[in-house]
Amino acid sequence: xxxxxxxxxxxxxxxxxxxxxxxxxxxxxxxxxxxxxxxxxxxxxxxxxxxxxxxxxxxxxxxxxxxxxxxxxxxxxxxxxxxxxxxxxxxxxxxxxxxxxxxxxxxxxxxxxxxxxxxxxxxxxx
Numbered sequence: 001x002x003x004x005x006x007x008x009x010x011x012x013x014x015x016x017x018x019x020x021x022x023x024x025x026x027x028x029x030x031x032x033x034x035x036x037x038x039x040x041x042x043x044x045x046x047x048x049x050x051x052x053x054x055x056x057x058x059x060x061x062x063x064x065x066x067x068x069x070x071x072x073x074x075x076x077x078x079x080x081x082x083x084x085x086x087x088x089x090x091x092x093x094x095x096x097x098x099x100x101x102x103x104x105x106x107x108x109x110x111x112x113x114x115x116x117x118x119x120x121x122x123x124x125x126x
Contacts, residue, residue, distance in 0.1 A: 026057040078117075083117040086113045087114075089109075089110045
């Protein structure tokens with residue numbers, strides 16, 4: 001059994017863990033600051049650190065959601081471009097009447113690209 005993840009999955013797992021830890025740290029600190037008196041000597045540093053922690057937590061959340069939306073839009077654009085390229089190659093092959101081995105190989109490539117684009121579009125609608 002192979003439990004190894006590919007590098008992209010490892011990066012995604014690390015990003016998710018980091019976002020979870022930052023948001024969790026911020027949320028867990030809120031009750032402490034609401035119900036415990038902060039000593040006067042530490043008030044400025046605690047205020048500064050809460051601001052930094054909240055900024056990091058919001059940045060992690062913002063990156064997470066913007067990254068996901070941006071990736072979905074990029075996948076849709078790639079699928080559309082691949083479909084357009086496949087249609088253009090198919091039209092060119094039909095117009096030139098390519099019946100040799102290169103033409104058959106190009107047609108097989110176009111068919112595979114179109115199938116991959118259709119699969120990506122199908123995943124987006126789910």
